[in-house]
Structures are given as C-alpha cells and as structure tokens.
Amino acid sequence: xxxxxxxxxxxxxxxxxxxxxxxxxxxxxxxxxxxxxxxxxxxxxxxxxxxxxxxxxxxxxxxxxxxxxxxxxxxxxxxxxxxxxxxxxxxxxxxxxxxxxxxxxxxxxxxxxxxxxxxxxxxxxxxxxxxxxxxxxxxxxxxxxxxxxxxxxxxxxxxxxxxxxxxxxxxxxxxxxxxxxxxxxxxxxxxxxxxxxxxxxxxxxxxxxxxxxxxxxxxxxxxxxxxxxxxxxxxxxxxxxxxxxxxxxxxxxxxxxxxxxxxxxxxxxxxxxxxxxxxxxxxxxxxxxxxxxxxxxxxxxxxxxxxxxxxxxxxxxxxxxxxxxxxxxxxxxxxxxxxxxxxxxxxxxxxxxxxxxxxxxxxxxxxxxxxxxxxxxxxxxxxxxxxxxxxxxxxxxxxxxxxxxxxxxxxxxxxxxxxxxxxxxxxxxxxxxxxxxxxxxxxxxxxxxxxxxxxxxxxxxxxxxxxxxxxxxxxxxxxxxxxxxxxxxxxxxxxxxxxxxxxxxxxxxxxxxxxxxxxxxxxxxxxxxxxxxxxxxxxxxxxxxxxxxxxxxxxxxxxxxxxxxxxx
Amino acid sequence: xxxxxxxxxxxxxxxxxxxxxxxxxxxxxxxxxxxxxxxxxxxxxxxxxxxxxxxxxxxxxxxxxxxxxxxxxxxxxxxxxxxxxxxxxxxxxxxxxxxxxxxxxxxxxxxxxxxxxxxxxxxxxxxxxxxxxxxxxxxxxxxxxxxxxxxxxxxxxxxxxxxxxxxxxxxxxxxxxxxxxxxxxxxxxxxxxxxxxxxxxxxxxxxxxxxxxxxxxxxxxxxxxxxxxxxxxxxxxxxxxxxxxxxxxxxxxxxxxxxxxxxxxxxxxxxxxxxxxxxxxxxxxxxxxxxxxxxxxxxxxxxxxxxxxxxxxxxxxxxxxxxxxxxxxxxxxxxxxxxxxxxxxxxxxxxxxxxxxxxxxxxxxxxxxxx
Ligand SMILES: Nc1ncnc2c1ncn2[C@@H]1O[C@H](COP(=O)(O)OP(=O)(O)O)[C@@H](O)[C@H]1O
Ligand SMILES: [Mg+2]
Numbered sequence: 001x002x003x004x005x006x007x008x009x010x011x012x013x014x015x016x017x018x019x020x021x022x023x024x025x026x027x028x029x030x031x032x033x034x035x036x037x038x039x040x041x042x043x044x045x046x047x048x049x050x051x052x053x054x055x056x057x058x059x060x061x062x063x064x065x066x067x068x069x070x071x072x073x074x075x076x077x078x079x080x081x082x083x084x085x086x087x088x089x090x091x092x093x094x095x096x097x098x099x100x101x102x103x104x105x106x107x108x109x110x111x112x113x114x115x116x117x118x119x120x121x122x123x124x125x126x127x128x129x130x131x132x133x134x135x136x137x138x139x140x141x142x143x144x145x146x147x148x149x150x151x152x153x154x155x156x157x158x159x160x161x162x163x164x165x166x167x168x169x170x171x172x173x174x175x176x177x178x179x180x181x182x183x184x185x186x187x188x189x190x191x192x193x194x195x196x197x198x199x200x201x202x203x204x205x206x207x208x209x210x211x212x213x214x215x216x217x218x219x220x221x222x223x224x225x226x227x228x229x230x231x232x233x234x235x236x237x238x239x240x241x242x243x244x245x246x247x248x249x250x251x252x253x254x255x256x257x258x259x260x261x262x263x264x265x266x267x268x269x270x271x272x273x274x275x276x277x278x279x280x281x282x283x284x285x286x287x288x289x290x291x292x293x294x295x296x297x298x299x300x301x302x303x304x305x306x307x308x309x310x311x312x313x314x315x316x317x318x319x320x321x322x323x324x325x326x327x328x329x330x331x332x333x334x335x336x337x338x339x340x341x342x343x344x345x346x347x348x349x350x351x352x353x354x355x356x357x358x359x360x361x362x363x364x365x366x367x368x369x370x371x372x373x374x375x376x377x378x379x380x381x382x383x384x385x386x387x388x389x390x391x392x393x394x395x396x397x398x399x400x401x402x403x404x405x406x407x408x409x410x411x412x413x414x415x416x417x418x419x420x421x422x423x424x425x426x427x428x429x430x431x432x433x434x435x436x437x438x439x440x441x442x443x444x445x446x447x448x449x450x451x452x453x454x455x456x457x458x459x460x461x462x463x464x465x466x467x468x469x470x471x472x473x474x475x476x477x478x479x480x481x482x483x484x485x486x487x488x489x490x491x492x493x494x495x496x497x498x499x500x501x502x503x504x505x506x507x508x509x510x511x512x513x514x515x516x517x518x519x520x521x522x523x524x525x526x527x528x529x530x531x532x533x534x535x536x537x538x539x540x541x542x543x544x545x546x547x548x549x550x551x552x553x554x555x556x557x558x559x560x561x562x563x564x565x566x567x568x
Numbered sequence: 569x570x571x572x573x574x575x576x577x578x579x580x581x582x583x584x585x586x587x588x589x590x591x592x593x594x595x596x597x598x599x600x601x602x603x604x605x606x607x608x609x610x611x612x613x614x615x616x617x618x619x620x621x622x623x624x625x626x627x628x629x630x631x632x633x634x635x636x637x638x639x640x641x642x643x644x645x646x647x648x649x650x651x652x653x654x655x656x657x658x659x660x661x662x663x664x665x666x667x668x669x670x671x672x673x674x675x676x677x678x679x680x681x682x683x684x685x686x687x688x689x690x691x692x693x694x695x696x697x698x699x700x701x702x703x704x705x706x707x708x709x710x711x712x713x714x715x716x717x718x719x720x721x722x723x724x725x726x727x728x729x730x731x732x733x734x735x736x737x738x739x740x741x742x743x744x745x746x747x748x749x750x751x752x753x754x755x756x757x758x759x760x761x762x763x764x765x766x767x768x769x770x771x772x773x774x775x776x777x778x779x780x781x782x783x784x785x786x787x788x789x790x791x792x793x794x795x796x797x798x799x800x801x802x803x804x805x806x807x808x809x810x811x812x813x814x815x816x817x818x819x820x821x822x823x824x825x826x827x828x829x830x831x832x833x834x835x836x837x838x839x840x841x842x843x844x845x846x847x848x849x850x851x852x853x854x855x856x857x858x859x860x861x862x863x864x865x866x867x868x869x870x871x872x873x874x875x876x877x878x879x880x881x882x883x884x885x886x887x888x889x890x891x892x893x894x895x896x897x898x899x900x901x902x903x904x905x906x907x908x909x910x911x912x913x914x915x916x917x918x919x920x921x922x923x924x925x926x927x928x929x930x931x932x933x934x935x936x937x938x939x
Contacts, residue, residue: 019643019645019646021643021645022643458655458657460653460655460657461657461659463619463622463624463644463651463653463657464651464653464657464718465670465671466623466624466643466644466645467622467644467649467650467651467671467719467724468650468670468671468674468718468721468722469645469671469674469675469722470670470671470674471645474674475659478659478662479659479660479661479662482661483660483661562661564702564704564705565660565661565663565702565703565704565705566660566704
C-alpha cells in the first residue's frame with residue numbers, strides 16, 4: 001500500500017515558494033540570535049579565554065588558576081563568599097517564609113500594607129543597606145551596642161545588608177508558592193484529625209517545597225554575586241565579587257580578574273542549573289482542580305503574625321529611614337539639624353547631578369529598547385513556525401544571563417568590546433555599552449515575563465491572520481502587543497528599576513562622561529563622603545518610587561479603558 | 569458525483585513528525601460546493617490534514633491542487649480559504665465589527681464598503697446589532713458565529729472548520745449544526761469540517777471521510793457509510809454494529825454456529841474465519857417457534873433465522889435494545905433494537921424466547937476475528 005513505486009506523486013515534500021512573511025520571520029530570528037550571541041555569548045567566551053592567557057595574550061593553560069590557588073589571600077575569598085551566602089540565605093529564607101506564611105495563611109490585618117512595605121528594598125541599590133548599617137552600627141552608630149563590640153565591617157555587615165535587599169525577592173517567590181496550596185489537602189488533614197504541627201510538616205511544607213527551593217537558590221545567587229553590599233561594608237572581609245573589582249580596577253590584573261570571575265561563575269551556574277532541574281518537576285504537582293486555601297481566623301496565630309510582621313516591616317523601614325535621615329542631617333552625629341547640603345552633588349567627586357541624569361537616561365533607554373527587543377524576540381521564539389533549531393537555541397541563550405553575575409558580565413564586556421579588533425569597539429565607554437550590558441544583564445527575567453504572557457494568548461492568531469491575508473507583523477501590532485500590554489508595562493518597570501540600582505556590570509563600563517548615580521554612590525562612599533552617598537542612594541529610591549507610582553496609576557487607567565475586553 | 573474536475577484534490581499526502589507518521593498516503597477529491605466531514609477518533613490526524621490543506625502545516629510528501637492550481641508549496645497567505653478554529657481565536661481587544669473586518673481592512677477596501685460587508689456578514693450569521701461588543705461579552709455560540717463571519721469575510725473558495733461546535737453545550741450545538749449547514753447551502757461554499765462526533769458528521773455532511781491512525785478508511789455519503797461500512801472499524805465508529813465470529817462456507821455465505829447464513833458479497837476466501845456484522849436495528853423479531861411447522865405466524869422461507877432468548881432489555885427512549893443469547897450464537901450475544909410497537913404486540917420481555925431473522929441484505933462479512 002505504501003509502495004513508493006505505485007505512488008505517482010513525488011515522495012519528497014514540496015519546496016515552499018518564496019514567501020515574504022516566512023523570510024521576515026526567519027530574518028528576525030537570525031537577528032535575535034545574532035544579538036544574543038554578541039551581547040552574551042561572545043563576551044563570556046572572551047572572558048573565559050582570557051583566564052587561560054598571560055598578559056601578552058599567549059595561551060598558558062591553567063597557569064593562572066594555579067597561581068590563584070597558590071595565593072591564599074585570593075582563594076580564601078571562595079570560602080568567605082560561600083559562608084556569607086549560606087548564612088544570609090538561611091536567615092532570609094526563614095524570615096521570608098514566616099512573613100509569607102503570615103500574609104497567605106493567616107487572617108492577620110493590614111496584609112496589603114505589609115506586602116507593600118516588604119517590597120521597599122527593591123527600590124534601592126544594594127549599596128544603600130551598607131550605608132545605613134554604617135550609620136546604625138558603625139563607630140559612631142546609634143545602635144552599635146547591639147553588636148557587643150563586634151565590628152559591623154566584614155562578615156556581620158555583609159550578612160545584614162544582603163538579608164535586607166534580598167528579602168523581597170525571596171518573599172515574592174514564597175508568597176506565590178504558599179498561595180498555590182490546595183484547600184482539599186487541609187480538609188483531608190483535618191478529617192484525619194492531624195495536629196496543627198503535623199499538618200504543617202506533612203501538608204504545608206511539602207506543598208511549598210518547590211517555592212522554598214527556588215527561593216533558596218535565588219537568594220544564594222543574589223548574595224554571592226552581589227557587589228554593592230561587600231563593597232560598602234565588607235571591610236577586610238574579601239569576597240569573590242569585590243576581588244574581581246580589586247584585581248581589575250586596583251591592580252589592572254585582567255587575567256586574574258577573569259580567573260576570579262570563573263570562580264564566581266561556577267556557583268552561580270550550578271545554583272541556576274539545579275534550580276531549573278528542580279522546577280521542571282513541579283509542573284506535574286499542580287492540579288487544575290485544586291481549590292484555593294482560605295485561612296480561618298485563629299486569634300493567637302493572627303496576633304503573633306501581626307507582631308512578627310510589624311517588627312520585620314519596622315526593621316525594613318528603619319534601614320531605609322536611616323539612609324533618608326542621614327542624607328538630610330548636616331553633620332552626623334554632632335549636628336543633627338536638617339538640610340539639603342548633601343544633595344549638592346556638584347561639589348563632590350562622583351559626577352554630580354549629571355550622574356543622576358545619566359542614570360535616568362540609561363534606565364529610560366534600557367526600559368524602552370530592552371522591552372521592545374525582549375518582547376519581540378520572545379514573540380519570534382514563541383510564535384515562530386519554522387527555523388525550529390534557531391528558536392530553541394535562542395530560548396537557551398535567553399536563559400544564560402540569569403546565571404551570569406553582573407561583575408562577570410561587566411568584565412566580559414571589557415574583554416570583548418575593548419578589543420581594537422572588534423568592529424563594535426566604538427561603543428566602548430559610551431552610553432550604548434551601558435544600555436547594552438544592562439539589557440543583557442536583566443534579559444532573562446524580562447524574557448520569561450514576555451514568554452508567560454505570550455503563552456496565555458491563543459496560538460492560532462497568526463494562522464487566522466494568514467488566512468485573512470494579513471501579515472503577522474500587523475497582527476503583532478494590532479493584537480499581540482495590546483493584549484500583552486500589562487506584561488510589557490511590568491517588563492519596562494523591571495528593567496528601569498534595575499538599571500537605576502545596578503552597580504555590578506556598569507562599574508567596569510562607565511566613563512567620566514557616562515557616570516551613573518549608582519556608581520556615584522559607590523565612589524562617594526569610597527572617598528568617605530558617606531552622607532552624600534546616602535543622598536544619592538535616596539535619589540535612586542525616590543526616582544524608582546516615582547516610576548512605580550506612575551506605573552500603578554497608568555495601569556489602573558489602562559485597566560479601566562480596556563476592562564470591556566479583558567476577562568479575568 | 570459529476571464528471572467535472574474536483575475543486576480540491578489531494579494525492580499521496582503524507583505527514584510525519586519525526587519518526588511518527590501522522591498521515592499516510594491520503595488521496596481525496598472534494599467537489600465544488602460540497603460539504604465534507606473528516607470524521608475519526610481523537611489523534612487520528614484530522615486536524616493535521618486540515619492544516620495541510622490550509623498550508624499551516626507542510627506535508628512531508630504529496631500534492632494538493634485547488635481550483636486547478638497546484639498549491640502544494642504555497643504559504644497560507646497565498647491560498648484561498650477561510651478557517652474557524654476550535655478556540656475561535658477571536659481577537660479579544662477588537663470588537664465584533666473589527667474582528668470581522670480584520671482581513672478587509674488590511675486589503676484596503678473602502679471604509680463604507682467594509683462596514684456594509686461586515687453588516688451583511690453579521691446578519692448572515694444571525695448576529696445583527698452585536699457589532700460593537702467585544703468577544704468576551706458574547707456567549708460561546710455567538711463567538712462561534714463571529715468566527716464564522718470573519719472566516720467568510722474575504723469570500724473564500726474553501727471554508728475550513730476544525731471542530732467548530734465541540735466547545736458548545738448540546739443544545740446550542742444542535743441548533744448551530746443546522747444553521748451552519750443551511751448557511752453553507754445558501755452560499756454554496758466548498759466546506760471541510762473536522763469532527764469526532766459521528767452524529768454531527770451524519771447530519772451535516774454531503775460526504776464523510778472516515779479516518780483512523782493517519783489513513784482514510786472510507787469515503788462516502790452518510791447513508792453509504794452507515795449502510796455499507798467497509799471495515800469493522802468504520803462500522804463500529806458510526807452507530808452500533810454486532811460483530812459475531814463466523815466461518816465462510818463454499819457458497820459465499822457464512823456459517824454461524826451450525827446455521828448457514830446468506831449475506832452480502834464479500835472478499836473473504838472460503839474456509840476462513842470471519843466477522844459477521846449486522847446493526848441492531850436490522851434484526852427482525854418473530855414469535856417464538858416461528859420456524860416450526862404449525863406455528864401461528866410461520867416464516868415461509870426460514871433462512872437466516874434462529875431461536876433466541878432475551879437476556880436483558882433496556883428502554884432507550886424511542887425503542888428497546890435487547891441482548892439476545894441463543895444456541896447458534898455460542899458464547900456471543902446479539903444486540904437487537906425492537907420498536908415499542910413490536911415489544912407491545914409480541915409481549916417481549918426479559919427471559920422471553922423468540923425467533924430472530926438476520927436479513928441477508930443487511931448482513932455484512934469482514935475478514936478478521938471478532939473479539
Ligand atoms: N506539531 C506536532 N508535532 C508532533 N506530533 C504532532 C504534531 N501535531 C500533531 N501531532 C500528532 O499527530 C497526531 C494527529 O494529530 P491531530 O491531527 O491533531 O489529530 P486529531 O485532530 O485527529 O485529533 C497526534 O498523535 C498528534 O499527537
Ligand atoms: Mg483535532
């Protein structure tokens with residue numbers, strides 16, 4: 001029956017005729033792939049190969065690595081980095097779990113307020129908690145007695161500062177995990193007369209398991225790759241992220257910088273991979289018929305939760321408040337009268353108000369270009385029909401930035417773009433490279449947001465439009481973008497806020513003409529101008545706060561305008 | 569059908585996804601103005617075949633001609649069809665008017681002409697005055713009509729429908745079945761509809777293409793498919809069919825137990841075991857002992873009759889379905905549908921003995937073994 005000789009028709013598939021749409025689609029996919037190769041893969045490759053070269057660029061195998069491990073002052077940072085990361089992770093996970101539990105599983109009052117307050121650290125650069133803790137626990141700190149003689153500079157400071165700024169990241173994941181619980185399991189446990197404690201360990205914890213695991217990896221990665229906190233408050237306690245900076249900026253030893261980068265890349269990539277593998281197993285666990293859990297009032301538990309959350313929120317606000325207050329105080333701790341003298345950045349090193357304007361420009365461009373680019377690429381990958389291999393490769397490359405620490409990316413950009421042989425050499429030390437590196441740095445989360453939104457819309461829009469002779473780009477503009485507009489807004493805000501606060505990648509890439517606010521905070525702090533540093537950090541907070549408020553207003557407005565067709 | 573060239577012709581169409589063969593060597597002619605249904609169980613390749621006709625999927629081998637033009641390699645945008653998906657795929661941010669006008673606007677037709685055409689189309693599908701609503705504000709059935717109007721907007725030569733009614737509840741479905749069919753007749757547009765619902769196919773199609781595991785099992789009018797299924801699969805998929813083990817004897821008939829049965833022509837060689845197939849409603853009841861001389865309503869020609877006993881009887885609304893046992897049947901049971909009238913007249917009930925007849929023109933024989 002299937003004998004080919006009996007079949008009068010050619011046995012090979014037909015060759016498609018020229019088709020503009022298909023070529024535009026393929027072209028788009030090719031450009032997207034090229035972009036990610038240039039912005040992510042090639043710089044990383046340049047960085048890796050640098051670690052195997054000597055100063056003149058000759059290949060010397062593992063010599064640099066041997067030298068690294070022969071230098072205790074360098075290799076000791078590995079265990080330092082691991083120690084602070086693990087300790088901070090344990091603290092943050094415990095607190096964030098309890099906080100998320102109070103928000104999702106109790107009838108505590110003011111949940112909305114507590115939820116908002118907990119997100120406050122996201123507005124600030126990670127340099128800010130360092131500065132605040134110096135005011136609180138430093139030599140002239142008003143709470144230094146609490147440390148009982150221990151210095152804040154070093155281990156304690158890094159753990160405290162890291163805990164502050166990673167708390168909201170852990171909290172968001174935990175809230176999601178704990179909200180996904182199935183009320184039927186609790187009913188079953190109650191019917192079986194399981195004790196409260198037993199129910200917690202047999203139902204609550206396993207249900208939130210994947211969320212907790214994910215939060216652990218996220219916090220660990222954030223802490224170990226962070227540069228801001230250890231830079232400000234690390235003192236003599238060296239960690240990998242600050243070592244890269246010292247090697248490159250302090251000693252101009254780029255090869256050793258590359259080696260340290262690899263040392264930092266390894267745990268980050270490991271954490272990323274394990275997390276991905278674990279998360280892959282979660283999908284099967286969620287059943288579509290799950291009934292959302294609604295907590296019942298329980299006086300003791302609810303009051304306990306309220307007290308705990310009040311204390312936590314109080315501490316978070318205190319850290320922010322100290323920076324805000326310190327930036328206004330004339331001369332801490334001798335003259336506590338208030339004024340704006342520290343906001344007169346022009347008289348300081350660090351770039352003055354220009355740095356803040358540069359940051360605004362950089363963040364604006366990153367949000368605009370980044371959102372457009374990331375969303376378009378995600379669209380091509382999700383809705384594209386052919387070039388299957390290309391799309392799979394792009395998907396994979398889009399995940400890479402999440403595993404690459406900012407310091408590593410920044411250094412990789414130096415190696416790649418500062419090479420005179422590179423035709424893109426011209427963007428070195430310009431605004432363009434700052435925007436490019438920031439888009440690349442925060443690519444993955446924005447990409448995942450776009451993909452999630454795109455997956456939720458009907459997969460046949462493109463098919464319908466081609467049957468109506470409408471090219472896919474028209475449907476992209478008229479339907480896909482408007483439908484995904486909430487996701488697009490949140491991508492833009494995410495990119496903007498991160499561009500405002502980031503230090504790690506851009507610290508290697510800014511030039512005197514393109515000074516940034518976050519870098520200025522670091523430089524002023526370095527120069528001992530800690531109050532102006534606090535002032536600039538607060539400027540970043542105020543900027544982000546304004547953007548969030550505008551975002552909220554705009555979202556509400558658009559929601560009103562589109563509620564006729566948005567079903568919920 | 570007439571001798572004119574078919575409007576759509578598929579030859580040797582195959583499709584594989586990796587090592588999995590989704591379609592194998594499909595040949596099919598569809599004539600102008602015809603309503604054809606692809607019918608088969610879920611996963612048999614109906615949607616894939618429809619998408620290949622639309623150009624949304626490219627066949628691994630084979631040729632497709634539409635209106636005399638080889639369209640095998642054309643992208644969807646260069647083919648001539650309108651399509652309605654199971655999900656309708658209405659654009660949620662555009663109101664009904666803009667959805668229906670979507671293709672027209674892009675083709676650059678004048679505003680007034682577009683508006684008039686949209687109005688016409690909405691009247692056609694029975695949705696006048698709903699143009700300013702958004703899809704989310706419409707019921708499932710209304711959304712389906714909008715999708716239909718949009719698919720018809722560009723006056724396509726071929727209308728493709730992929731399970732258009734499966735997302736609707738039974739009542740709306742029955743109503744829309746009728747409407748789509750009469751709309752199609754009125755417009756005379758050649759239509760292919762995918763469905764896994766036999767009733768839908770039987771009531772709507774001019775011709776049905778029964779598919780299974782990526783191959784076409786049978787093509788024919790609903791009556792042909794129902795009356796003369798070419799295989800046990802088709803027989804079972806459409807309606808209910810008794811399948812009894814039998815053996816082909818030298819005369820072209822079969823032996824059921826000890827009884828010789830005359831049947832329709834078949835191609836099973838004599839001596840081979842085979843499947844005797846008959847639909848429950850084709851089984852004719854007679855009074856008990858009608859075969860024996862002297863019985864009150866004796867059968868003149870006692871061929872194809874045997875004695876049986878009612879093991880169980882179920883009332884199915886307009887008729888009774890009885891489960892019969894008998895010596896001739898061996899272990900097997902025979903399902904038979906009796907009219908309410910016959911049941912009352914003959915006093916049929918569980919445990920009752922009777923004589924049944926399997927009319928030769930309704931008995932079909934297939935190769936294979938009944939399970
Ligand atoms: N893109 C694809 N990749 C791999 N397998 C596919 C793809 N599309 C369909 N199939 C497979 O081909 C078979 C036929 O699918 P489909 O045409 O959708 O069936 P039907 O519409 O009859 O239910 C199924 O087994 C399905 O899993
Ligand atoms: Mg299907």
